[in-house]
Amino acid sequence: MRIQLELNGDRTRVDVEPRDILADTLREACGLTSVHLGCEHGSCGACTIEIDGQVARSCLILSIAAEGRPVRTLDGLAEDPVMQALKQSFHRKHALQCGFCTPGMLMIARDMIRRHDRLDEATVREGLAGHICRCTGYVGIVDAILDAHASLSDRHADSQADNQAGDRAGDRADHHHETRRAG
Amino acid sequence: MAEQHTLEPDDHAPTTGWVGASVLRKEDARHLDGKGMFVADVIIPRTREIAFVRSNMAHATLIGVTKPEGHAHQVFTAADLGEIDHLTAGPEIAAFRNTVYPPLAEGRVRFAGQTVAMCVAGSRAEAEDLADQVGVDLDPLAVVIDAVDAMKPGAAKVYDSWQDGAFMTSAVKGGDVKAARGKAKFSVRRQFKMARQTCNSLEGRGVLAYYDRRLDELVVYMSTQGPHVMRMALAQCLKIPEHKLRVIAPDVGGGFGGKNRLTPEEIAVVALARQVDYPVRWIEDRREHILASAHAREHWYDITLHADAEGTFLGLEGEVYVDAGAYSLWPVGAFAEASMAARNLPGPYRIQDLEIRNFTVATNKAPLGPYRGVARPGACFVIERMVDELAHEMGIDPMDLRQRNIVTAAELPYTTVGEMVLDTGDYPASLRGAIELINSDAVRARQKQGEPDGRRIGLGFAFYTEQSGHGTAEWTRRKSRVVPGYESCVTRMMPDGTVLLLVGIQSHGQGMETTLAQIAAHELGLKPAQVQVRHGDTGISPFGFGTFASRSIVMAGGAVAKSSRQLADKLRAIGAKLLQCAPEDTTLADGQVMSGSGGVSFAEIGRAAHVRSELLPEDVDPVLEEFATYEPSVSGGAFSYATHAAVVAVDPDTGSVELLDYAVCEDCGTMINPLIVDGQVMGGVTQGIGTALFEEIPYDEQGQPLATTLAEYLLPCASELPRIRVKHLVTPSTFTEYGVKGVGEGGAIAPPGAIVNAISDAFKETGAFFNTTPCTPRRIVAALDAARDAHSSHEVGA
Secondary structure: OEEEEEEOOEEEEEEOOOOOEHHHHHHHHOOOOOOOOOOOOOOOOOOEEEEOOEEEEHHHOEHHHHOOOEEEOHHHHOOOHHHHHHHHHHHHOOOOOOOOOHHHHHHHHHHHHHHEOOOOHHHHHHHOOOOOOOOOOOHHHHHHHHHHHHHHHHHHHHHHHHHHOOOHHHHHOOOOOEOOOOO | OOOOOEEOOOOOOOOOOOOOOEEOOOOHHHHHOOOOOEHHHOOOOOOEEEEEEEOOOOOEEEEEEEOOOOOHHHEEOHHHOOOOOOOOOOOOOOOOOOOOOOOOOOOEEOOOOOEEEEEEEOOHHHHHHHHHHOEEEEEEOOOOOOHHHHOOOOOOOOOOOOOOOEEEEEEEEEOOHHHHHHHOOEEEEEEEEEEEEEOOOOOOOEEEEEEEOOOOEEEEEEOOOOHHHHHHHHHHHHOOOHHHEEEEOOEOOOOOOHHHOEOHHHHHHHHHHHHOOOOEEEEOOHHHHHHHOOEEEEEEEEEEEEEOOOOOEEEEEEEEEEEEEOOOOEOOOOHHHHHHHHHHOOOOEOOOOEEEEEEEEEOOOOOEOOOOOOOHHHHHHHHHHHHHHHHHHHOOOHHHHHHHHEOOHHHOOEEOOOOOEEOOOOHHHHHHHHHHHOOHHHHHHHHHHOOOOOOEEEEEEEEEEEEEOOOHHHHHHOOOOOOOOOEEEEEEEOOOOOEEEEEOOOOOOOOHHHHHHHHHHHHHOOOHHHEEEEOOEOOOOOOOOOOOOOOHHHHHHHHHHHHHHHHHHHHHHHHHHHHOOOHHHOEEEOOEEEEOOEEEEHHHHHHHHHHOHHHOOOOOOOOEEEEEEEOOOOOOOEEEEEEEEEEEEEOOOOOOEEEEEEEEEEEOEEOOOHHHHHHHHHHHHHHHHHHHHHOOOOEOOOOOEOOOOOOOOOOOOHHHOOOEEEEEEOOOOOOOHHHEOOOOOHHHOOHHHHHHHHHHHHOHHHOOOOOEEOOOHHHHHHHHHHHHHHHHHHHHHO
């Protein structure tokens, strides 16, 4: 059957079978091989994508269930400032070795940064539960996420200061204040 | 750990050159954009997918296979695959019992998950549908699931004709252990078990094979650590001339040892590609990986450590059983496990009286292969637990006992009873370094004070040495079928002065595209950005063995240094002519041959060497391409070493363990790239933590594996781990290029010893004994219960 996906901002029509999982459709039908399959049962996080603005494991979603919903993969985030900062930090902090878990790690990292005004190591580690990296021991990944978050906060604070000379401390001093920005 | 000062590959060279610089990795960019190219990402038009039919019984006679009606042409059994030479796998030792491991079962299946048939269809799902319809007629046989029981008289057998259950039985002996036993004041005897694991690289195995008509060659994309050696083996068993077979390992998503063996699925896929006119591929799923890829570890030990009244170690004796599974994987099976475990059991201690009988036992499980650390995680776990057990018996601090017995810097080089020559370093300094790094005094104070939540704090240490970069002497000593005695490199300068390195190793996370470029840049006066590394493709690089056994920076790094120096000589000869000076008066820097104040760029030399041969000196041939092989002058190995320290908090009621802190004081000689060394150490430690606390493939009595998904086979995540801290000591090797030693495996060796020692320390006064990995909550509670029962029955008895 033919379904329509809103894939990385473009309307795409693809042929799928009712049993196809979204990860296979993205990889095989759409050629988006940034979506990696490490376990195909929702344990490793390598296939993490964004659907309706929420991160999800594309191995656990049927392709037909994605009909008409906005789907974003790492490929569609080349211009995203959070993703750009994350890539820079992942590089600087040696947060990847073989590179197989990396797309999924970047997707969950971006989600963490968007949802948290404040991030500390414990929160990042908890947020990475269910994302498996077999190479790095996670230290580089944790550091990269904290580093990207800090650099984006600085940038954010600078632009705030430029625009309204606002109260920097008051803006982000609250603990564990989460803002979920869907879509 | 200080913040790393990092450099980009196109930054200016540090004054000391590129060796030792934390250069950020050249391979990062493609992976960060999701543009890595793993086997499953390679698109060849018309590719059809393979699913295997696997045995659902652990041990059975294979009576027959029934193909689904109308689909016979899509189902292949052993009889359909054409002629295949079954390669002899195992060491070249007469006493080793060789077995035949057919790519698809012939007459018998010996483990649950063994390949019986293969199905081909347009998609994997359709191929799996077909596989479900294939009938496999099996007649069950008695099952062997325990290596120790398998060696008892009358036990069921995996191979009917064998006298007993072992592929091989041998002994490592030295000195006079009987005399040591006689002199001993303390003789501590303990049993240990290390569970069965699999490497669980995040990318599983994968093969894509097709015939390229234009080139008249069979092209095999394969997720492997050593494409050249795999090509050699595939060519032999499938009778394909090697010049018509090309093996490409593209991006490989982790290997850790498991992808350094030729497995039946790989042979079957390539065999099929010989006879069909469409490309075929098999991408392993996680269930197949846990079920049937190379398994690892599963050792059982019964060991006695003898010591005098002062705690001086006198001798070590006992037995090691390795559960090798049903077959031997090419080239050498699992034979090195038992002998390496035995040879490494004395650790870094002055123990010259030793007798360890070892048994490599066949069972109805997937065959064993290497996994990061090979045998040494078991040996280190056992000797380091024994040290703590003896210290406990003597009532002294385990670290004092280690200091008393460990080989000192002044005693190096030291030949162990297992005939390994520990070369350079300062082992006692590493012990002290770890004590300091973990802040032992503060941990002891916290332990004494007690936790408000009732958890118990424990502190444990473990030391290891890691043989690395070993060559001909060591591998021939092991009677290895393939002797990885060297590595190779072509350093090729292009007409514009940029450089290609063509190397025989394969990099799958180790960052060799960066570190080898650093070495060439160091030798040639270039930037790493001007050096491109090509690896993993038999079509473009010279023969080499691949990346395993902590060898690549020693072997391939040495080959790059050697071939780049040869090229440097040629550049200087040509440059000297163009500069009208003597070659001895030239140096290489900033992409130029320099003499006095003048210089000539590599681009000018490249132009002369390739398209303007009239400019060359008379005795210099055109083209800038130098080939070298390299092996260190001592081929018994350069020994890295480290002390690991772990702090745990354990809940005595639930047995749950929290790792509060983990520190490593290590020495791998000169570091080409300290950032990458840290990554290797931390990654290794994390895998070792998995061994210590989480990972296990248990089997039931019918030989059915009880872990086949990541829901049962638990891998460590960031949420279970502390920040791993690393301190480096640097004692250069005296016989390798730049003084490097290998570091890939070491991190994985010591965590079981350090962590289980810490758990043991937390419950020191209870008398509980922790002897099994993974040290799960259930096992901890069971050990505490057993100690309580023993104590109360003792009281009743008194």
